[in-house]
Amino acid sequence: xxxxxxxxxxxxxxxxxxxxxxxxSRLADDVIAxxxxxxTKPVAASGISPSGPVHLGNFREVMSPHLxxxxxxxxxxxxxxxxxxxxxxxxxxxxAGIEGVDASWAEHIGKPLTSVPAPPGSEHGSWAAxxxxxxxxxxxxxxxxxxxxxxxxQYQAGAYTEQILHAMRHRREIDAxxxxxxxxxxxxxxxxxxxxxxxxxxxxxxxxxxxxxxxxYPYKPYCTACGKDLTTIEAxxxxxxxxxxxxxxxxxxxxxxxxxxxxxxxxxxxWPMRWAYERVVFEPSGVDHQSPGSSFQVGLELAPxxxxxxxxxxxxxxxxxxxxxxxxxxxxxxxxxxxxxxxMEAPVLRWLYARRRMNQSFDVAFGSELQRTYDExxxxxxxxxxxxxxxxxxxxxxRATSTAHETLPETPRRVPYRTLASVVDITFGxxxxxxxxxxxxxxxxxxxxxxxLRPRLDRVEAWVGTHMPAEEHTAVRSExxxxxxxxxxxxxxxxxxxxxxxxxxxxxxxxxxxxDGLTFQVYGxxxxxxxxxxxxxxxxxxxxxxxxxxxxxxxxxxLVGRETGPRIPTLLLAIGRERVRExxxxxx
Numbered sequence: 001x002x003x004x005x006x007x008x009x010x011x012x013x014x015x016x017x018x019x020x021x022x023x024x025s026r027l028a029d030d031v032i033a034x035x036x037x038x039x040t041k042p043v044a045a046s047g048i049s050p051s052g053p054v055h056l057g058n059f060r061e062v063m064s065p066h067l068x069x070x071x072x073x074x075x076x077x078x079x080x081x082x083x084x085x086x087x088x089x090x091x092x093x094x095x096a097g098i099e100g101v102d103a104s105w106a107e108h109i110g111k112p113l114t115s116v117p118a119p120p121g122s123e124h125g126s127w128a129a130x131x132x133x134x135x136x137x138x139x140x141x142x143x144x145x146x147x148x149x150x151x152x153x154q155y156q157a158g159a160y161t162e163q164i165l166h167a168m169r170h171r172r173e174i175d176a177x178x179x180x181x182x183x184x185x186x187x188x189x190x191x192x193x194x195x196x197x198x199x200x201x202x203x204x205x206x207x208x209x210x211x212x213x214x215x216x217y218p219y220k221p222y223c224t225a226c227g228k229d230l231t232t233i234e235a236x237x238x239x240x241x242x243x244x245x246x247x248x249x250x251x252x253x254x255x256x257x258x259x260x261x262x263x264x265x266x267x268x269x270x271w272p273m274r275w276a277y278e279r280v281v282f283e284p285s286g287v288d289h290q291s292p293g294s295s296f297q298v299g300l301e302l303a304p305x306x307x308x309x310x311x312x313x314x315x316x317x318x319x320x321x322x323x324x325x326x327x328x329x330x331x332x333x334x335x336x337x338x339x340x341x342x343x344m345e346a347p348v349l350r351w352l353y354a355r356r357r358m359n360q361s362f363d364v365a366f367g368s369e370l371q372r373t374y375d376e377x378x379x380x381x382x383x384x385x386x387x388x389x390x391x392x393x394x395x396x397x398x399r400a401t402s403t404a405h406e407t408l409p410e411t412p413r414r415v416p417y418r419t420l421a422s423v424v425d426i427t428f429g430x431x432x433x434x435x436x437x438x439x440x441x442x443x444x445x446x447x448x449x450x451x452x453l454r455p456r457l458d459r460v461e462a463w464v465g466t467h468m469p470a471e472e473h474t475a476v477r478s479e480x481x482x483x484x485x486x487x488x489x490x491x492x493x494x495x496x497x498x499x500x501x502x503x504x505x506x507x508x509x510x511x512x513x514x515x516d517g518l519t520f521q522v523y524g525x526x527x528x529x530x531x532x533x534x535x536x537x538x539x540x541x542x543x544x545x546x547x548x549x550x551x552x553x554x555x556x557x558x559l560v561g562r563e564t565g566p567r568i569p570t571l572l573l574a575i576g577r578e579r580v581r582e583x584x585x586x587x588x
Contacts, residue, residue, distance in 0.1 A: 138337030
């Protein structure tokens, strides 16, 4: 059993105006009331089987109770988030895409995850330990705290011995309850949401319920000879707890279950047993646990067998992933929290989970959509600073940037993600050139160091190197396209002259060398050519919009040899004054 580090200095509770403003606050109210009704403290639970990388879909299992417990703690009340590592689950199949792991690993199927060797090259002692450590690093970086519980340690230490014996004494009652659900129809093939969740799950929801033998037993031994659960209980005596089991490997033995430490309750019985053991009040679960006959539904009737009631357990919806083709080809699976935190700041990742109700699906974007996500994030920060954000927006923002115990790292100087991406891309990450370009963004408050741009700049550099779509990478021409410059129409030559040398209200480009100045310049050219002031506010003029788009496309062709690219003002800043003139001017 482990516990994540605790900061001794607690942050102030959330602003009262945020209470009940969002789904987190409302669920916190429900959990507090339910805990009071049961005469216990608010305990929320999560559980994940470390059978492979813990991806961003699994992360909703972590974030949902974390946010609710954190809200309760912000109110100054005692609450706990426990996290069960279901590392005593069986190794069900050999996952694809794990480096160094091939079909030969099938020899470990049926063993507990803590008895399966770690992937080659790992510093950890088992398969479970390897993937648990990987996941916990991401959880910690995202500000998630909990009391971690290893189910291997619990079972092997005899923590659940009395619960196991109780379940065996009540095995006929348990069997009768399970029998009501065994013949229920499976989920329909066209239930896309459920199918996605089932495909992404660890498989626990569909695990054998112990009914495969001649007599029902809710307990499954791990063979002490081969270490696998390919076992069948042949006899059991309630009084002495004497149990005889045989294994497909040929081993057969008789043990006293009271003293035996190699086995566990089957999943559909194990879960409600642990609700009672830990006195869990709140545990959301995924779509795969909410279908007819699933673990959570059956738990409604099985929990009272252990003297408890099923926790409050709203369903959380599927989380998808966008723009991860490169990651999937290299990892063979969906992205993890650590993968996400390599390209986005922790508050942004937390915000994606905090701003939507649990029953709403959403995607975590890794392609160009990530830039739009950051545009939305920056817009929210501006609204909050201006006092125009709504209560629900402010609540989600508070949950994203801080917890009851700490404030998460944020970037002091927020330059748009897409601007940073363009600059990093075009300079190949050369920090001296990056600083040169960014230094011209705002003459009134010039950027003189890259440090205030971090950690956002670090995340952008990682994104450009790993997830920026190939077609969006920009290569500036090494020399002018003479043929294209010779073929310019008279109107195109006039447009370029206005851009470079100014006139009719536009300055020379050197005098406009800031992001705002260049934005005014490039949008003003088409206006001046139509007889308007360069700063005129024009709405709904389709011809003007078409002329501006045509001018931008011309600049892209002359500067980078494509029809599209980074925003023109950012591109011009990145290229530099002298080189812009060189590429847009036909030398004699």
